Amino acid sequence: MARTDPKKDVVIIGLGWTGSIAGIELAKEGLDILALERGADRDTVPDFQYPNVADELRYGVRYGFMQKPAKSTVTFRHAQNETALPMRHLGSFLPGDGVGGAGMHWNANTWRPQAEELRLKSYVTEEFGAGIIPEDMTIQDWGVTYEELEPYFDRFEYMLGISGQAGNVGGKIVSGGNPFEAPRAREFPMQPLQMQLAPRMFRDKAEEMGLHPFPMPAAIASESYVNEYGMQLGPCNYCGFCERYGCLNYSKASPQTCILDALKRYDNFNYRTHCEVLKVELAADGKTATGVTYFDEAAQEEVFQPADIVIMAAYSLHNTHLCLLSGIGKPYDPVKGEGVVGRNYAYQMTGGTKAFFEDIEFNPFVGSGSSAYVINDYGTNQIDFAAEGFIGGAYIHASQLNGQPIRNLPLPADVPSWGAGWKKGIKDWYGHSMGVSLHGSNMANRDCYLDLDPTYTDRHGRPLLRMTFDWKDNDTRMSQFMKEKIERVVAELNPTSFKSSYKDTGAHYDIRPYQSTHNVGGTVMGTDPATSVLNRYQQSWDVHNVFILGAGSFPQNIQYNPTGALGGLTYWTLDAIRRDYLSAPGPLV
Amino acid sequence: MSTRTFKLSRRGFMAAGMAGTALATLTRHPFAHAAVPDLADYVPVFFSEYEWNFINAATSRLIPSHGEGPGALEARVPVFIDLQLAGDFGTAADWYMAEPHDAGASPLKGFQSPLTPAEVYRQGISFFDDWCKETNDSDFVSLDDDAQDLALVALEKGDVGLPDNLRDFFGLLLQNTKEGYFSDPRYGGNHGMAAWVYIGFPGARASFLEWNDPAMDNVEYPLGPVSISGERA
Numbered sequence: 001m002a003r004t005d006p007k008k009d010v011v012i013i014g015l016g017w018t019g020s021i022a023g024i025e026l027a028k029e030g031l032d033i034l035a036l037e038r039g040a041d042r043d044t045v046p047d048f049q050y051p052n053v054a055d056e057l058r059y060g061v062r063y064g065f066m067q068k069p070a071k072s073t074v075t076f077r078h079a080q081n082e083t084a085l086p087m088r089h090l091g092s093f094l095p096g097d098g099v100g101g102a103g104m105h106w107n108a109n110t111w112r113p114q115a116e117e118l119r120l121k122s123y124v125t126e127e128f129g130a131g132i133i134p135e136d137m138t139i140q141d142w143g144v145t146y147e148e149l150e151p152y153f154d155r156f157e158y159m160l161g162i163s164g165q166a167g168n169v170g171g172k173i174v175s176g177g178n179p180f181e182a183p184r185a186r187e188f189p190m191q192p193l194q195m196q197l198a199p200r201m202f203r204d205k206a207e208e209m210g211l212h213p214f215p216m217p218a219a220i221a222s223e224s225y226v227n228e229y230g231m232q233l234g235p236c237n238y239c240g241f242c243e244r245y246g247c248l249n250y251s252k253a254s255p256q257t258c259i260l261d262a263l264k265r266y267d268n269f270n271y272r273t274h275c276e277v278l279k280v281e282l283a284a285d286g287k288t289a290t291g292v293t294y295f296d297e298a299a300q301e302e303v304f305q306p307a308d309i310v311i312m313a314a315y316s317l318h319n320t321h322l323c324l325l326s327g328i329g330k331p332y333d334p335v336k337g338e339g340v341v342g343r344n345y346a347y348q349m350t351g352g353t354k355a356f357f358e359d360i361e362f363n364p365f366v367g368s369g370s371s372a373y374v375i376n377d378y379g380t381n382q383i384d385f386a387a388e389g390f391i392g393g394a395y396i397h398a399s400q401l402n403g404q405p406i407r408n409l410p411l412p413a414d415v416p417s418w419g420a421g422w423k424k425g426i427k428d429w430y431g432h433s434m435g436v437s438l439h440g441s442n443m444a445n446r447d448c449y450l451d452l453d454p455t456y457t458d459r460h461g462r463p464l465l466r467m468t469f470d471w472k473d474n475d476t477r478m479s480q481f482m483k484e485k486i487e488r489v490v491a492e493l494n495p496t497s498f499k500s501s502y503k504d505t506g507a508h509y510d511i512r513p514y515q516s517t518h519n520v521g522g523t524v525m526g527t528d529p530a531t532s533v534l535n536r537y538q539q540s541w542d543v544h545n546v547f548i549l550g551a552g553s554f555p556q557n558i559q560y561n562p563t564g565a566l567g568g569l570t571y572w573t574l575d576a577i578r579r580d581y582l583s584a585p586g587p588l589v
Numbered sequence: 590m591s592t593r594t595f596k597l598s599r600r601g602f603m604a605a606g607m608a609g610t611a612l613a614t615l616t617r618h619p620f621a622h623a624a625v626p627d628l629a630d631y632v633p634v635f636f637s638e639y640e641w642n643f644i645n646a647a648t649s650r651l652i653p654s655h656g657e658g659p660g661a662l663e664a665r666v667p668v669f670i671d672l673q674l675a676g677d678f679g680t681a682a683d684w685y686m687a688e689p690h691d692a693g694a695s696p697l698k699g700f701q702s703p704l705t706p707a708e709v710y711r712q713g714i715s716f717f718d719d720w721c722k723e724t725n726d727s728d729f730v731s732l733d734d735d736a737q738d739l740a741l742v743a744l745e746k747g748d749v750g751l752p753d754n755l756r757d758f759f760g761l762l763l764q765n766t767k768e769g770y771f772s773d774p775r776y777g778g779n780h781g782m783a784a785w786v787y788i789g790f791p792g793a794r795a796s797f798l799e800w801n802d803p804a805m806d807n808v809e810y811p812l813g814p815v816s817i818s819g820e821r822a
Contacts, residue, residue, distance in 0.1 A: 054792075063683070
């Protein structure tokens with residue numbers, strides 16, 4: 001029997017980046033707020049403290065900070081005519097669970113989308129003609145422009161504390177930064193991180209070849225820093241345990257290091273852990289939400305939590321799942337091409353080349369998640385789509401991170417995977433390689449989408465989310481284009497040998513190897529309710545007191561890591577709620 | 590404390606004994622490993638004696654003792670695998686194991702066996718050893734090194750007729766062997782951090798600010814590893 005708790009002004013589903021920002025921005029308004037987090041409570045001490053967190057097996061390999069498929073997973077198939085099967089253990093992508101979400105185990109690469117990416121369909125149509133867009137490609141504009149979002153990107157970056165080199169300040173190109181970025185109002189708050197030999201070798205060669213290398217914008221402190229909430233960060237010590245780990249050094253931006261201690265001081269904010277929201281409850285007319293029903297792990301009972309505003313701040317896949325389970329928005333039907341929830345699911349194109357140098361010692365265990373030089377010369381706004389035969393782009397980077405030997409021990413092609421040859425090979429080659437990789441866009445397609453699985457259920461008896469996805473020629477052509485560019489730079493570095501891995505025409509999505517935790521779309525934003533779940537303020541078109549935050553809003557994937565974009569959008573939405581919605585609740589568009 | 594004794598094959602004993610000698614020269618740290626029993630004295634918590642002998646033999650082909658650096662036996666990889674299979678990994682505690690299963694599905698869809706990793710090992714060892722007996726007239730443990738390697742190659746290539754439920758057996762064995770070689774010693778393998786010493790990984794040191802200085806380019810890091818418990822090597 002469900003318990004009903006006293007009503008709150010706001011209930012927030014999930015306490016990662018977007019939920020923490022929503023919490024503190026609305027707490028300032030004096031609202032009575034409850035955040036519900038399905039996973040455990042986590043803080044730097046004790047959860048990320050040295051030395052226990054420096055444990056590759058527990059966190060890097062056994063996914064200690066990630067979602068447990070036993071409790072929450074998806075089913076997957078390549079096409080509609082297949083039966084989807086459950087993702088039984090993690091691999092391709094690693095949603096977090098627990099306080100901090102994926103915002104505590106990330107690499108902290110922090111980007112703004114290009115202005116062109118935010119109005120991609122219009123840009124393609126204006127520059128190249130709508131005729132180059134493949135028939136089944138369902139790209140669209142975001143409904144909000146770079147110029148509108150600039151102050152919110154700026155605020156997010158200063159809240160995180162970005163170390164980096166601006167490339168375009170107010171329209172003025174700054175040497176050493178990214179000359180292809182849209183204008184930003186000011187410099188980054190901190191100087192770039194220090195860089196190791198591998199990224200510097202790439203920088204020097206790229207420069208020599210007439211390209212434009214710049215340091216990865218990093219939400220990792222290069223010096224001491226205090227953000228707008230009074231939260232303090234200390235300079236990175238390049239411990240090498242970044243991606244998949246919580247930061248042991250108060251250097252990497254996370255909800256823990258940037259928001260939560262400040263947020264917990266508001267008496268009008270509370271949060272509960274091990275409380276998984278099962279459903280958003282709607283009023284009889286379906287036009288407003290009345291609150292949420294969640295499962296309280298400690299009490300072992302369902303709870304109805306009434307609220308005036310529901311902020312969905314879970315991982316993108318879970319926000320889509322909850323919409324489908326709750327009847328928020330019309331589910332997408334790929335046959336008819338109608339409906340919106342689950343539409344335009346997209347992923348991230350990755351690939352790269354490992355270069356081996358018998359005479360160079362890289363000390364690969366030194367680094368941070370954002371220790372990288374990057375070029376954006378082949379970015380979305382630099383490519384002639386008509387000439388190249390694809391829409392999209394990528395950044396190319398040489399990173400030094402995670403030099404831990406279980407997961408990261410690249411070996412030349414002629415070294416066997418076991419036996420005496422392997423044993424000799426690991427001695428010969430550990431510390432003697434560097435990678436140059438692409439991080440690229442992925443366009444939305446009519447037959448790549450999310451819906452509810454007809455067979456498999458979770459521990460609460462709810463249908464699992466079903467993912468139907470595969471790579472398309474458009475994106476594998478982009479991958480092959482980047483391969484040629486990367487191998488050209490690598491060859492110029494004159495390695496002993498190199499080994500490439502890129503998706504080629506006909507490649508099918510493989511859910512086993514890690515690729516990226518950049519699952520986007522499903523609850524996309526836009527200007528037309530027929531093709532978007534959310535309006536330009538990330539407000540549900542159908543249920544006006546439901547706001548959905550995160551990368552689910554992206555209509556297709558950008559070439560960049562998503563956190564910078566979704567953080568800016570979160571501040572944009574919170575500003576609209578505070579400015580307009582609280583005084584006059586209703587559709588903002 | 591169990592009273593069972595599990596003996597390695599004679600070859601395994603010799604290899605592990607030689608490793609002990611090699612390790613003595615590698616580990617200079619002041620903290621002794623006195624509490625850790627020799628591999629030969631270890632009492633498995635998951636494996637039967639028969640399975641234990643197989644795991645010792647198989648892992649010592651995946652990472653042989655011969656040549657520079659520790660082999661799987663010196664690193665006590667079998668201890669690691671035994672403890673992993675007895676724990677949450679072995680029981681698939683974090684995995685989604687609900688029915689129905691389609692173990693023969695495209696590998697691109699990932700692990701689909703109804704069996705836990707522990708069950709895959711148990712049934713996989715039995716099936717593979719039967720195949721060895723049929724093919725070579727000998728169980729795996731009794732084959733010579735070259736024949737063991739050939740059998741493992743057949744297993745890796747999917748040429749031994751494994752049922753779909755067990756098709757991930759070799760992949761798990763190889764992955765877990767490397768995990769046991771390179772993970773922190775708290776998990777039973779990487780004994781004395783010898784695998785870290787061998788390749789030059791400093792373990793849980795986790796502080797390298799001054800190593801970004803271009804003056805340190807191409808300079809080999811001079812310090813040996815530390816473990817999470819504070820051992821040094």
